[in-house]
Each structure stands twice: as C-alpha cells, then as structure tokens.
Amino acid sequence: NAGVTQTPKFQVLKTGQSMTLQCAQDMNHEYMSWYRQDPGMGLRLIHYSVGAGITDQGEVPNGYNVSRSTTEDFPLRLLSAAPSQTSVYFCASSYSLMSAGAAYEQYFGPGTRLTVT
Amino acid sequence: AQTVTQSQPEMSVQEAETVTLSCTYDTSESDYYLFWYKQPPSRQMILVIRQEAYKQQNATENRFSVNFQKAAKSFSLKISDSQLGDAAMYFCASVGGGSNYKLTFGKGTLLTVNP
Numbered sequence: 001n002a003g004v005t006q007t008p009k010f011q012v013l014k015t016g017q018s019m020t021l022q023c024a025q026d027m028n029h030e031y032m033s034w035y036r037q038d039p040g041m042g043l044r045l046i047h048y049s050v051g052a053g054i055t056d057q058g059e060v061p062n063g064y065n066v067s068r069s070t071t072e073d074f075p076l077r078l079l080s081a082a083p084s085q086t087s088v089y090f091c092a093s094s095y096s097l098m099s100a101g102a103a104y105e106q107y108f109g110p111g112t113r114l115t116v117t
Numbered sequence: 118a119q120t121v122t123q124s125q126p127e128m129s130v131q132e133a134e135t136v137t138l139s140c141t142y143d144t145s146e147s148d149y150y151l152f153w154y155k156q157p158p159s160r161q162m163i164l165v166i167r168q169e170a171y172k173q174q175n176a177t178e179n180r181f182s183v184n185f186q187k188a189a190k191s192f193s194l195k196i197s198d199s200q201l202g203d204a205a206m207y208f209c210a211s212v213g214g215g216s217n218y219k220l221t222f223g224k225g226t227l228l229t230v231n232p
Contacts, residue, residue, distance in 0.1 A: 031218065040126075042208055042222040043162075050218055058219060090162065105152075106220065108162035 001026050006091050006109035013081040013116045021076040021112050023091030031094045032074040033106070036060065036087040043090065049074055081116045088113050119144045119211050123223035130199045131231050137184075138194045138226045140209030149213045151185070151192045156225075157205040165207070168192065196228075204230040 045058030
C-alpha cells in the first residue's frame with residue numbers, strides 16, 4: 001500500500017492564482033481530512049469527509065473548497081490564493097475517527113509546503 | 118467545541134532520562150478520545166498513543182505512557198528512557214464522540230533530547 005499520498009510536495013503561487021492540492025489513499029478509508037500547519041498554531045482542520053459525496057467544514061474553511069467523488073481521492077482547492085494561505089498542508093485518512101468505543105489512528109500524508117507571494 | 122492546550126512550547130531531556138509533556142483539554146462530550154502524535158523533522162505525523170475516555174486504565178506503548186486524569190481533564194505523556202530519536206514536536210489531540218468528526222490539536226511541544 002502507498003498509504004496517503006499528496007502532490008505536489010512544494011508549490012509557490014502568486015496572489016490570486018488558484019490551484020488544487022491532490023490527496024489520495026489506497027486503504028479504503030471512509031474518513032479523510034485536510035489540515036494546515038502554521039508555526040505555533042498546531043494543526044487546524046480545514047475540511048473533512050466521512051465518505052464519498054459527503055463533506056463538511058472544519059475550523060478554518062474560508063478560501064478552500066473540497067469535494068469527494070470517490071473513496072480514494074479528496075482534493076483541496078484554493079480558489080484565489082492569498083499570502084495568509086502560506087502554510088504546510090496535510091491530508092489524513094482513517095476508517096473512522098471512532099466507532100464502537102474504539103479510537104482510530106489517522107494516517108497522514110507527507111505534506112505540501114505552499115508559499116503564496 | 119473542544120479545546121486542547123499544551124502549556125509547554127519547548128522541553129528538553131537528557132538521553133536515558135524521563136520526561137513528561139503536559140496536555141489539558143476541554144470538551145462537553147461524555148464520550149471522547151485522546152491522542153498523542155509525534156512529528157519529527159521529516160514532518161511525518163506519527164501516532165504515539167491513544168486513550169479512550171471511558172477506559173480508566175492509562176494507555177501504555179513501550180516507553181510511552183499517559184497519565185489520564187479525567188476529572189481534571191488532563192492527559193500527559195511520559196517518555197521513559199528517552200532516546201535521541203524521540204526528539205520531535207509532540208501534539209496532543211482530542212475528538213468527541215457521537216457524530217463529531219473534528220479532531221482538535223494542541224499547539225505542540227518541541228522536545229529536545231540531549232546526548
């Protein structure tokens with residue numbers, strides 16, 4: 001299994017440009033999520049999905065769109081990049097976060113470092 | 118809403134000694150779950166240990182153990198016999214039960230291991 005893959009690893013955008021960060025997993029996980037990591041802020045949830053066709057907002061959703069047309073893929077779209085979106089982005093997946101009294105591990109991708117100038 | 122607080126931005130420990138990283142949380146959920154994740158310089162997020170809130174017994178994983186104090190809403194991580202490879206950023210995280218699928222992270226504690 002490749003696990004959770006993210007592309008690209010690095011990206012530089014100009015203000016106003018749009019782009020899509022790709023995320024894919026081959027573990028048949030139901031739950032997928034996107035986080036951004038900023039210095040001193042920990043990881044903050046942007047959007048998440050509990051299955052194909054179902055998405056919901058996290059803590060910091062503004063400026064980002066997601067869709068989940070397949071179980072495997074969960075792309076994150078930046079509509080009009082802003083310098084405030086300079087960050088490291090992580091995609092993660094799991095069977096669930098919790099079910100039947102058990103807490104499940106989230107598997108994280110390697111991250112995408114995005115710089116917006 | 119859940120909050121997770123890590124009050125120690127940085128900690129250091131001598132190799133082979135023991136260190137405890139602090140975490141407090143707040144949640145209105147009666148059913149919730151707690152995690153510690155490790156992020157080494159490679160940036161990869163790695164699960165260290167997990168605790169189901171309904172379990173009274175503290176979780177342990179080899180040299181890693183937690184002190185879960187439910188009434189105090191405290192979830193500290195103890196690392197015994199610290200190794201150079203333990204040097205990393207450590208994040209505490211929580212998720213509520215029911216239909217709450219939002220994993221909330223603390224801001225992290227940077228652990229340095231001195232040889």
